Amino acid sequence: MPETSREHRWYRQSGPGVLIAAAFIGPGTVTVCTIAGVNFGYELLWALLLSIIATILLQEMSARIGLISGKGLTEVIREQLQSRPILKALVLTLIISAIVIGNAAYEAGNLSGGRLGLESALDLEQSLIGPWLSLLIGCVAFAILFSGSYKVLERALTALVVLMSLSFVTTAILTRPDLGQVLGGLLLPGVSDANLLTIVGLIGTTVVPYNLFLHAALVREKWTDASSLPAARRDTIVAVSLGGLVSMSILISAAAADVSQVSNVGDLARSLEPLYGSAAKYLLGLGLFAAGITSAITAPLAAAYVVRGCMGWPVSLQHTGFRAVWVLVLLSGILFASLGINPIEIIRFAQVANGITLPVVAGIVLWLINTQLLPARYRNTRLHNIAGMTIVLVTVALGIRSIFLVLNSLIS
Template structure:
């Protein structure tokens, strides 16, 4: 019992990852999925949660043993100069595109929260205020304190979803079928399925986890603590995501309500909260969007700095320049395409899922390095990793037409 309590005290990097993916993208994508298809897509979340645990454990293990971030590991472990620079360029482009897409979803999620209370507020001023607030927190400091408060709000919202899911008396037979019977509905079902994966297995979280685990644990003996932290934290995050989908499936599916804004999402919580549901969704989306709007640019800066070998601190202008560009691009895209917020967030999550196999490959490559000794990947981890990459690649291939169609419709208007 004492050993278990001691492990609980070491919870940290895994919880940071879980808080990172239970953001506005998760709330929106899970709600849209449940409202549109009932419990059909629960298997996507089960697959994504297991896959996240597997790859985040690899990233944390690589970070602890090497005492370096994932970007540094990718740079250091490719001996051929040409291949190294090809890998560096691929990582930079993938991280930049993925984080800009994710940042767009974060900012849009924040606007969804504010406009759930007052739909008459204009989009552009909201985005500007959110962007400037995030910029100020990151540039002048104080980001970590604010993130802790906002994360507490998001955790509270997750607990409320979990309680509501149980109180909504869902068809548990249908829930179990949805969990263990993979199927993809016709039409936009493939985009939603890939979006559920992209909002759970977040590529930049792999870099964030490796760096934070290296800082938290310096002794290889603590790898077991990191595994416990990863499995527990991400497992709970996955359960909360499933609870959000179940709430929407139980309370919105079949009612004819099309989820377009925060007020529509609040219907999923109405059995427990009644009129207060809109206020919680508004506060939760705003908190999740704003906290993630600071985390995503920082993660991009850490990844790019690591893979380029700059080893700059957060106060260096090169580090700041990277996160400023990501934040600015996210704000601009949220303004340009924010007229269809739920669709924009869904497309952003799908974009991350398309980038995911590339980052997963690099994690798998680093986790098999000989210098990790007994902590390098064993056969079972490799089989699981390859299988996850193949399944994700297949789903992304199936999704490409729907993704391009949705993206084109979003751009045109």
């Protein structure tokens, strides 16, 4: 009985981490992991493993700031730069521009990805109602967000994450991967000009900058004081690890596909069907649908939290300004998705851009976690700071190198 009570208590205390997993496992993740698997087999699994470790470290720091300070990252930044108004205005403007405009662009990909998955799972690829599915998914996202209830949001996304996880992990198991090659891909890192942009994309689609802002805000919706910090840490580790397993499953499934080029999960499903039957198409379709709709909910939500912190609005999911921001982002996504614009290349570019901008956001989190904002016992330990600086330095090096690669390709 006591054991059951502990399990029930753990379930009730979980939540924000699941929303973070729901946010980073979107059509962008599916696309980049699929491309990585098709082009490089199991070779880049190590990049995903390191990305998951980095995500857990940074998300835990972000959650700790939010829980101990009782404020979101943008609110904390605003307060810390209060004595430097010009710098504060510049930093907050850059944050709003990057998060709101970027998430509006992602939203079209999220809705289109959800639509592709639904079409595949329901055999609607040649149906006239296909173009209306993006609008339908957008309406579902609108209804969940408009409820203004954290519990409704949490439960809906938890169910979708479970569906997504079962779909992709089952597909990976069906492909019967070579465990020796999988282990080698996890433990033997390798970087070259040929795979560098894909590595940066894998990092960018896992360690998502806007999730750091989202997590700091969400922990305040779930918990109220420092005594909940162990639960918040456990929630982060379990949920992000589950998200990492999903990403690896997608890459493993793509590596098993006997094709030379796949641009999205629809192509992947069709390539696996002759080998593993129609189950692959339905499982991947359901997984992509869940990935699309979860990100379609969390991207507008993250943008609204960022703007709320910058503007100093009251802490309420039902605040008019808060709702106006997520409605704007959602409507932008519905508009572009309904126009039939192919989002695949935009999504891929966005993940690389995420990987390049990550060091800046990670540096901000490291700065905040070590300021007088938090009591000494809640600041980073030396080991935390070494790990954080290592993440920043590695992503800076990869980002600079990828910029040179892009410039060289443009010149040539």
